[in-house]
Amino acid sequence: MPVMTRTVVVSGGGSGIGRAVAITLAEGASHVTVVGRRTGPLEALAEAHPGTIDLVTADVSTPDGARRVADHLASSGHGCAGVVAAAGGLSPRHAPGDGLAEVEAGWQAAFRSNVLTAVLLVEALTPALRDASGRVVLLSSVAALRGSGAGPYGAMKSALHAWMFDLARDLGHHGGTANAVAPGFVPDTEFWAGRLDDDVIRRKSLETLVGRPGTTHEVASLIAWLLGPDGGWVTGQILSPNGGSVLGR
Ligand SMILES: NC(=O)c1ccc[n+]([C@@H]2O[C@H](COP(=O)([O-])OP(=O)(O)OC[C@H]3O[C@@H](n4cnc5c(N)ncnc54)[C@H](OP(=O)(O)O)[C@@H]3O)[C@@H](O)[C@H]2O)c1
Numbered sequence: 001m002p003v004m005t006r007t008v009v010v011s012g013g014g015s016g017i018g019r020a021v022a023i024t025l026a027e028g029a030s031h032v033t034v035v036g037r038r039t040g041p042l043e044a045l046a047e048a049h050p051g052t053i054d055l056v057t058a059d060v061s062t063p064d065g066a067r068r069v070a071d072h073l074a075s076s077g078h079g080c081a082g083v084v085a086a087a088g089g090l091s092p093r094h095a096p097g098d099g100l101a102e103v104e105a106g107w108q109a110a111f112r113s114n115v116l117t118a119v120l121l122v123e124a125l126t127p128a129l130r131d132a133s134g135r136v137v138l139l140s141s142v143a144a145l146r147g148s149g150a151g152p153y154g155a156m157k158s159a160l161h162a163w164m165f166d167l168a169r170d171l172g173h174h175g176g177t178a179n180a181v182a183p184g185f186v187p188d189t190e191f192w193a194g195r196l197d198d199d200v201i202r203r204k205s206l207e208t209l210v211g212r213p214g215t216t217h218e219v220a221s222l223i224a225w226l227l228g229p230d231g232g233w234v235t236g237q238i239l240s241p242n243g244g245s246v247l248g249r
Pocket of ligand 1: 013014015035036037039043059060085086087088089090117139153182185190192
């Protein structure tokens with residue numbers, strides 16, 4: 001019987017933290033399937049790592065998009081070694097004086113972007129994760145631990161935590177793990193595009209104990225460790241690489 005190759009699915013793999021995770025895993029000889037809504041950045045990554053990174057263009061905040069990823073794994077004969085749910089980010093905020101309809105729209109958009117992207121993708125891949133004793137990492141944020149001043153964003157990320165605890169219980173029965181990684185300030189990402197200047201970088205760096213922002217590589221390498229040979233006994237945890245801006249996590 002042929003041995004099934006296993007892949008790690010990385011949503012948001014076309015940029016920022018997800019892209020760094022995909023590269024770190026691929027350089028460590030894992031097969032990676034990157035997922036995002038724009039094909040261009042995913043194709044560039046796959047072309048730079050032939051045979052190691054493949055791609056699915058999909059909006060994983062929708063059932064159809066999440067199903068497309070699961071169908072791709074089934075048709076390419078890949079088992080699911082893990083899921084890194086990095087798709088997410090800030091949604092347009094309602095302005096002071098907006099009505100409740102705008103408030104509702106902002107919260108719904110944040111829910112779709114940060115919660116449904118993770119839930120639908122992991123649910124679509126759960127049978128494959130169970131079969132392969134797979135590992136899940138959900139991208140949360142320090143905003144989930146201390147608020148963000150950005151409306152629903154921190155609340156949506158903290159919703160992932162309680163769901164992750166249930167996931168860890170379920171996957172644990174099958175030899176798998178689930179954790180949340182809640183980074184602090186990582187500026188070299190599209191998340192911060194158009195919102196950075198010297199003052200923001202200085203202020204955010206001063207919030208840390210080490211006096212500097214984090215890098216996508218530092219976050220990716222923690223995630224790769226959770227997915228790697230030594231990470232199998234860490235599950236149900238919220239790990240926050242944040243330079244000391246929030247203590248005790
Ligand atoms: N950067 C930070 O300081 C920071 C701190 C804490 C937490 N985080 C979290 O880390 C995660 C990664 O963000 P990042 O900082 O690396 O920013 P980023 O560069 O904006 O990455 C987000 C990625 O998610 C993809 N994406 C968004 N919605 C999607 C959807 N519905 N379906 C499929 N793909 C989708 C985007 O690509 P497409 O637009 O092509 O779909 C993009 O590649 C996010 O969840 C973010 O909230 C970031």
